[in-house]
Structures are given as C-alpha cells and as structure tokens.
Amino acid sequence: MTIHKEGYGIIRTFFLILAILDVILYFAFGTGLLLNILLFLSLAFFLLIVSFFRVPKRVPVVGDNLVMAPADGKVVVIEETVELEYLKDRRIQVSIFMSPLNVHINWYPINGVIKYFKHHSGLFLKAWLPKSSTDNERTTIVIEKDSKTTILMRQIAGAVARRIVSYAKEGESVNQCQQEGFIKFGSRVDLYLPLDTKIEVELNQEVTGSQTIIGRLNE
Incomplete structure (x- = not known):
C-alpha cells in the first residue's frame, strides 16, 4: 500500500x-x-x-463493453431518470456512496474521450440524499466511448467532504480504470448510463473501484 x-x-x-x-x-x-x-x-x-x-494494489478489470465501478462504496441509487445538465435525455442512474473508511480514489469507468467537464460550487448536504446530485459541490465529466455511446460521471462532495479533485480535461483520451480524481472525506459518485445498459449490481451492494462490473453496454 x-x-x-x-x-x-x-x-x-x-x-x-x-x-x-x-x-x-x-x-x-x-x-x-x-x-x-x-x-x-x-x-x-x-x-x-x-x-x-x-x-491499494489492484489489477484493474477491463473490457470494451464493461462499465467498471468508478469508486469504492455502497450502491445507493439505481433508477431511470433524466440527466438535465448535458445529456438531456433519459438514463439509468447508478450512485455509489463513499464513506470516510472507503478508498477515495475515483477511476474512469470506460475508455473514451472527455467531451465535457465542469466544476459546480454548491452545498454540502449529506451525500446519500437525492438532492446532493444537483445541489452539492460537484464535477461533471462526460466520456464519449464512440459515436453511439456516451456516459456521464459526477463526483459529489458530501457533508464531510470539502474538496473534490479531478484530473479530467476536455478533449483528453482516457483509459478504463485510469485514475480520474480524488474526493476527500466522504462523498458520492453518480453514473448516468444508456437505458439499454445491463446493470450488474444491486441496491446496497458494496462495490470496489476498478474491480466491480457496474453494467454491460449493449453493442
């Protein structure tokens, strides 16, 4: 370690x-x-x-049609919703809550190109609350895998977390399970996936960043 x-x-x-x-x-x-x-x-x-x-020392799990866990923690949301900031369409949202005891590195869930990045100032509500996705301090990263597949990843600060670090840069090519950033002292990561993604996790499941398969893209 x-x-x-x-x-x-x-x-x-x-x-x-x-x-x-x-x-x-x-x-x-x-x-x-x-x-x-x-x-x-x-x-x-x-x-x-x-x-x-x-x-931690980990051998990343990779696969062209796989969506890998971007963080360690517990799955607190799996639901169909509308992403309003960038995608502006219906998506499957999968959210992972990171407690202060989890590893707090974040990883890219897929290969692709960063099409959009923005940091939003905001509140510091408890990270497991639904409103934290839109009201808390957060970053939004959009990764385009190819012309047909784009996903959105959002880092969210929590009641304890007061600093989000992201290494994402628009136009940069990134690799699956490459480090994307770090959130300090408790937080949450949201993924917005295509509706035809086959979700491989369940609510309240503990997942491991770069190791757990969140879903499989329909190709």
Whole structure:
C-alpha cells in the first residue's frame, strides 16, 4: 500500500498539529496512564488520516463493453431518470456512496474521450440524499466511448467532504480504470448510463473501484 499524492499536505499538517498537542499534553499531565491514553488516541487518529489516503494494489478489470465501478462504496441509487445538465435525455442512474473508511480514489469507468467537464460550487448536504446530485459541490465529466455511446460521471462532495479533485480535461483520451480524481472525506459518485445498459449490481451492494462490473453496454 502506498499513499496518494493528494494526502501529502494534509498528512504533514495533521502530524505537526498532533505533535504539538502531544508536547503540550506531556507538559500538562506529565507521565502516567492519562498521558498514555491521550497519546494512543492521537496516534490512532493520525493512522486513520493516513489510511484515508491509501492507494491499494489492484489489477484493474477491463473490457470494451464493461462499465467498471468508478469508486469504492455502497450502491445507493439505481433508477431511470433524466440527466438535465448535458445529456438531456433519459438514463439509468447508478450512485455509489463513499464513506470516510472507503478508498477515495475515483477511476474512469470506460475508455473514451472527455467531451465535457465542469466544476459546480454548491452545498454540502449529506451525500446519500437525492438532492446532493444537483445541489452539492460537484464535477461533471462526460466520456464519449464512440459515436453511439456516451456516459456521464459526477463526483459529489458530501457533508464531510470539502474538496473534490479531478484530473479530467476536455478533449483528453482516457483509459478504463485510469485514475480520474480524488474526493476527500466522504462523498458520492453518480453514473448516468444508456437505458439499454445491463446493470450488474444491486441496491446496497458494496462495490470496489476498478474491480466491480457496474453494467454491460449493449453493442
């Protein structure tokens, strides 16, 4: 396991803050059981922060007609809806909620070309709420696989997540399971897929980014 580059600054900051607090606690309480408990809690919290930015070793699952999970987490939405920002047609929406304990890297679900990218400022509602798709801070990425197949991927910040990182650039060719970005501290990713996509996941199913097949495109 390695540490994601998006975590370097935060990890350094928390290390310095906790180190200063530990020194203050030492002079305040001296040695003893109470100090040992506080130091243990400080270490546990620091390790939790470090683990949040972990990069697991995975062999990506790829396939030309496959839509791969763009994130780790739980499937909280599978429904037919209308995508109004770019596609402006009916789609199957599949949403994955990422808890603070999940790996928070995001991956491209298919091969293709980035046709559209936009960052939207917004609120920080709880990420599993339906309104978070349109009201929260978010990014929208449209990937065109070919002239017949286009999907939309949306990163959504949650009540705890306060920063979305996306590496997407309009006009860029991307590969399935290539890193697309990172969302810090709890979030959600939505996919808007063609109606004839065969969905391979169920509500409340735990999925793994770059490993779990979300659906199969009808080609």
